[in-house]
Amino acid sequence: MLGPNLFTNYGEAVAIILFGIGFSNLLLQKNLIKKIIGLNIMDTAVYLYLAEKGYIAGRAAPIVTNGVQDAAAYINPVPSGLVLTGIVVSVSVTAIMLSLTMRLYRRYHTLDLDEISLRLKKEGL
Amino acid sequence: MDFVQNFPFFSIILSMFSGIISSVLPARAAKWVNTCLIVTVGAMSACLLGYLTKTGEPFVYWMGHFPAPWGNEIRAGTLEAGMALFFCIIMLLSMLGGEKKLLGEVEYSKHNLYYILVDLLLSSLLALVYTNDLFTAYVFVEINTIAACGLIMIRQNGRTIEAAVRYMIMSLLGSGLFLLGLCTLYDLTGHLLMSNIKESVAELIAQGTYTVPLMTTIGLISAGLAIKSALFPFHTWLPDAYGYSTVSSAAMLSSLVSKGYIFLLIKIFYRVIGFDIIRESKVIHVLFVFGLMGMVFGSVSAIRENDIRRMIAFSSVAQIGYIYMGFGLGTQAGIAASVYHILSHAATKSLLFVSAIGLTDVSGGSRKFIDLTGAGYRNKLAGVAFTVGSLSMVGVPMFSGFVSKLLFMEASFGHSIKMFPALIVLALSTILNAIYFMKTVIRIYVPEKRPDFETITVRDEKLYAATLVCFIVLNVALGMFSLPIQNWIRTGLSMFG
Amino acid sequence: MKRKNNAFFRWFYGEKDPYLGKVEMRPQPKYENKPSDLREAFRDSMMRDRIYDAEDNATLKIFQKLYRIAAVLFCLILIGILLVNVSWLPRYGQASNPVNNEVSARYIESGLQETGAVNIVTGMILDYRAFDTFGESNVLFIATVTVLILMRLDKEKKAPAKKGVPVYTKPADELTVAQAHDRIYEPKNDVILQMVAGFLVPIIIIFGIYVILNGHLSPGGGFSGGAVIGAGLILYLNAFGFEKTERFFTEKTYKWVCFFALTFYCLAKSYSFFTGANHLESGIPLGTPGAILSSGLILPLNICVGLVVACTMYTFYALFRKGGF
Numbered sequence: 039m040l041g042p043n044l045f046t047n048y049g050e051a052v053a054i055i056l057f058g059i060g061f062s063n064l065l066l067q068k069n070l071i072k073k074i075i076g077l078n079i080m081d082t083a084v085y086l087y088l089a090e091k092g093y094i095a096g097r098a099a100p101i102v103t104n105g106v107q108d109a110a111a112y113i114n115p116v117p118s119g120l121v122l123t124g125i126v127v128s129v130s131v132t133a134i135m136l137s138l139t140m141r142l143y144r145r146y147h148t149l150d151l152d153e154i155s156l157r158l159k160k161e162g163l
Numbered sequence: 164m165d166f167v168q169n170f171p172f173f174s175i176i177l178s179m180f181s182g183i184i185s186s187v188l189p190a191r192a193a194k195w196v197n198t199c200l201i202v203t204v205g206a207m208s209a210c211l212l213g214y215l216t217k218t219g220e221p222f223v224y225w226m227g228h229f230p231a232p233w234g235n236e237i238r239a240g241t242l243e244a245g246m247a248l249f250f251c252i253i254m255l256l257s258m259l260g261g262e263k264k265l266l267g268e269v270e271y272s273k274h275n276l277y278y279i280l281v282d283l284l285l286s287s288l289l290a291l292v293y294t295n296d297l298f299t300a301y302v303f304v305e306i307n308t309i310a311a312c313g314l315i316m317i318r319q320n321g322r323t324i325e326a327a328v329r330y331m332i333m334s335l336l337g338s339g340l341f342l343l344g345l346c347t348l349y350d351l352t353g354h355l356l357m358s359n360i361k362e363s364v365a366e367l368i369a370q371g372t373y374t375v376p377l378m379t380t381i382g383l384i385s386a387g388l389a390i391k392s393a394l395f396p397f398h399t400w401l402p403d404a405y406g407y408s409t410v411s412s413a414a415m416l417s418s419l420v421s422k423g424y425i426f427l428l429i430k431i432f433y434r435v436i437g438f439d440i441i442r443e444s445k446v447i448h449v450l451f452v453f454g455l456m457g458m459v460f461g462s463v464s465a466i467r468e469n470d471i472r473r474m475i476a477f478s479s480v481a482q483i484g485y486i487y488m489g490f491g492l493g494t495q496a497g498i499a500a501s502v503y504h505i506l507s508h509a510a511t512k513s514l515l516f517v518s519a520i521g522l523t524d525v526s527g528g529s530r531k532f533i534d535l536t537g538a539g540y541r542n543k544l545a546g547v548a549f550t551v552g553s554l555s556m557v558g559v560p561m562f563s564g565f566v567s568k569l570l571f572m573e574a575s576f577g578h579s580i581k582m583f584p585a586l587i588v589l590a591l592s593t594i595l596n597a598i599y600f601m602k603t604v605i606r607i608y609v610p611e612k613r614p615d616f617e618t619i620t621v622r623d624e625k626l627y628a629a630t631l632v633c634f635i636v637l638n639v640a641l642g643m644f645s646l647p648i649q650n651w652i653r654t655g656l657s658m659f660g
Numbered sequence: 661m662k663r664k665n666n667a668f669f670r671w672f673y674g675e676k677d678p679y680l681g682k683v684e685m686r687p688q689p690k691y692e693n694k695p696s697d698l699r700e701a702f703r704d705s706m707m708r709d710r711i712y713d714a715e716d717n718a719t720l721k722i723f724q725k726l727y728r729i730a731a732v733l734f735c736l737i738l739i740g741i742l743l744v745n746v747s748w749l750p751r752y753g754q755a756s757n758p759v760n761n762e763v764s765a766r767y768i769e770s771g772l773q774e775t776g777a778v779n780i781v782t783g784m785i786l787d788y789r790a791f792d793t794f795g796e797s798n799v800l801f802i803a804t805v806t807v808l809i810l811m812r813l814d815k816e817k818k819a820p821a822k823k824g825v826p827v828y829t830k831p832a833d834e835l836t837v838a839q840a841h842d843r844i845y846e847p848k849n850d851v852i853l854q855m856v857a858g859f860l861v862p863i864i865i866i867f868g869i870y871v872i873l874n875g876h877l878s879p880g881g882g883f884s885g886g887a888v889i890g891a892g893l894i895l896y897l898n899a900f901g902f903e904k905t906e907r908f909f910t911e912k913t914y915k916w917v918c919f920f921a922l923t924f925y926c927l928a929k930s931y932s933f934f935t936g937a938n939h940l941e942s943g944i945p946l947g948t949p950g951a952i953l954s955s956g957l958i959l960p961l962n963i964c965v966g967l968v969v970a971c972t973m974y975t976f977y978a979l980f981r982k983g984g985f
Binding site for chain 3: 099
């Protein structure tokens with residue numbers, strides 16, 4: 039069942055646990071701001087997971103130094119690029135979530151999503 | 164290389180560019196840019212479809228100066244080109260059908276922003292259809308999600324904003340799972356391009372290494388996309404989002420946004436993992452079960468609904484269940500039936516949303532069934548259109564829904580274990596569909612005079628009427644001339660492999 | 661289970677927000693809805709009995725409990741599955757992993773010659789895999805559009821009148837309210853903040869420009885540099901207020917800067933995609949690797965991305981603060 043590499047891949051394991059924490063925050067928290075924090079934890083965990091993929095022990099960051107262009111000198115650049123793209127996505131999504139939250143707060147003066155649904159039902163729109 | 168082969172790239176980049184220009188244009192100009200864009204992209208897709216049918220060979224297109232595993236790529240086959248064409252038709256009709264409502268429900272100074280959202284939605288759909296690179300797919304899935312969120316909350320009342328929050332939360336859970344699956348797949352194969360991943364996966368399977376992570380990956384990616392396309396237990400955001408957003412948004416959300424994700428999933432099944440491996444995996448059984456549950460529970464919720472727009476929205480949950488049930492059968496015929504159902508559901512559901520607006524307009528803006536009594540007489544064309552849509556959803560011959568149900572039945576025949584559950588639930592779901600759609604149709608044709616409500620004739624709203632006629636023709640065409648479409652789907656799917 | 665009732669636990673369970681009413685700049689009006697007539701009031705109370713009264717509603721309570729248990733179980737199962745998954749993955753940090761194949765090797769070995777960028781990651785995201793990156797800047801663009809829809813408070817603008825078409829009317833004049841609030845509650849003349857900002861803002865902005873311009877030579881690039889510049893602008897706004905920033909940054913600035921940057925990005929990349937796919941020479945000189953003016957399109961693209969990101973960050977802040985510039 040359990041494979042051989044759980045403790046060698048401790049970085050990935052930590053990322054997974056963080057992902058779970060963020061995921062459960064997103065599901066369980068009632069407060070919208072806390073949900074958004076959970077979302078950010080989740081995204082960051084995925085980036086940690088990705089960054090772990092690129093690492094090769096004892097090699098340098100992928101910026102050509104002193105003209106050395108040997109594949110054995112640098113770590114894998116692809117995951118770094120993917121993380122960069124991912125970060126922009128998570129910034130955008132966070133901004134949208136925050137602005138949605140602000141609109142709801144201005145209207146209903148609460149951050150509790152269930153409370154907001156109940157008030158909506160009361161408004162009977 | 165033929166010039167036609169540039170068309171997929173042109174259509175994607177053109178729709179992005181129109182979005183960018185629309186940010187500085189006034190609302191009217193943005194609207195024209197949007198309409199021209201959809202027509203142009205549709206025409207280009209039609210040319211491409213003709214070209215590909217003639218040559219019979221799919222092609223890949225480099226996005227940049229570097230070949231396969233290094234640069235990005237897009238790829239076009241007949242199925243992709245046809246889907247792009249179909250998406251354009253539905254989008255154009257939905258935009259035209261909801262144009263009048265947009266003025267009444269959205270602040271005028273924000274209209275150009277709405278058209279930006281639609282342009283970028285089109286670009287993301289096209290990119291999801293054409294892409295040959297998994298990470299590009301992820302980026303455009305996000306554009307699709309954000310555009311959909313914008314479409315939901317453009318009509319700003321409490322309901323839609325709350326629905327948008329729920330939609331975002333669900334979608335982001337889905338994106339997180341999808342991204343995690345993508346990273347794992349990259350870790351196992353070292354590639355991001357679909358064709359290269361497929362080769363590596365085949366090698367891994369042959370060697371028998373990394374089977375556990377591979378299965379988890381398939382699970383993660385399927386779960387992520389299923390959550391995003393509102394498969395049954397993850398549909399809670401859907402009724403409010405479809406029910407209260409402005410009508411063109413509702414039509415596009417139900418017929419295009421979720422279909423984009425589903426098409427991507429089909430693409431991943433065929434072009435990334437390989438269909439033989441998918442068939443062996445346990446994931447499709449899970450999809451099958453959830454699909455069946457969605458078919459029943461979606462319809463039951465729709466029966467209990469007292470609001471016409473929300474009823475149509477719940478019916479979407481059931482129809483998405485059909486599509487995933489087709490996946491779950493794990494046969495070529497099942498997938499073909501699902502693709503057909505994507506088309507028929509997109510055409511029918513947008514027709515229902517657009518025609519429901521005509522009915523509520525002549526009922527004092529109320530969406531409750533009690534006020535809709537006799538609405539079919541006050542707005543005759545909308546009544547006819549709604550009836551056509553309902554008959555198609557129920558599965559009456561001559562309309563598109565019939566053919567897809569027939570295909571589902573054919574696909575489930577001869578399946579050892581899944582045949583009986585699939586057939587029973589199909590029959591049950593058809594009965595449930597009939598209950599709530601026929602209830603509505605009877606309701607709108609009850610001869611009751613309501614002098615307090617206005618009457619709308621075709622002459623009052625020519626554009627709207629023309630849209631409805633186009634929708635009806637599309638539905639009947641999908642139902643009557645299904646054989647060439649089925650052939651097209653089969654050849655397209657074989658081009659995938 | 662009896663639980664402790666001190667401030668920490670009450671905060672933990674979400675019952676009390678210790679900052680409520682203390683950190684808000686303006687007092688929040690209480691939520692109230694006024695029932696307009698007797699019937700509505702009655703319906704309201706009925707409704708409350710049925711759904712709103714969560715304390716006595718047994719089904720709701722059970723449902724919430726079930727939901728929490730199901731969610732916790734789901735998360736635990738997910739973590740478990742993923743940990744098993746991790747345990748089967750290739751070993752961490754090994755050069756022989758499947759990730760390190762011919763793809764990354766070519767990026768490293770010939771990236772400098774093919775893209776001209778010393779920073780291999782920049783070369784990869786802006787040249788080899790530029791389509792992804794263009795998509796990514798579109799994500800940022802569409803996010804701004806969405807935030808604009810939600811937060812921007814527009815002056816009333818009349819739609820062209822059409823016969824029989826109801827035109828959207830705004831519920832209340834939010835714009836004046838928001839502006840008034842901003843005038844009243846905006847911190848003014850904070851000498852310490854202004855002095856510090858006077859020192860820091862130029863340095864921050866110059867650093868941001870440095871990061872953008874050296875994106876192809878050293879760590880950094882358009883996005884990080886743009887975020888730095890955006891932070892500098894936000895600091896300036898906080899110290900000196902909207903009156904000062906309006907002199908050089910209005911909504912028009914944002915609109916046109918974003919438009920030109922994205923249009924240039926789009927056209928440049930379309931050119932490069934088109935020539936690449938049709939196997940034509942692009943004809944853009946790559947320059948000497950290591951010089952500032954090198955690596956073909958990467959430097960202008962970095963500048964574009966930087967401009968877009970800086971404007972976007974500032975716009976997000978301005979919109980969140982008062983719904984306009």
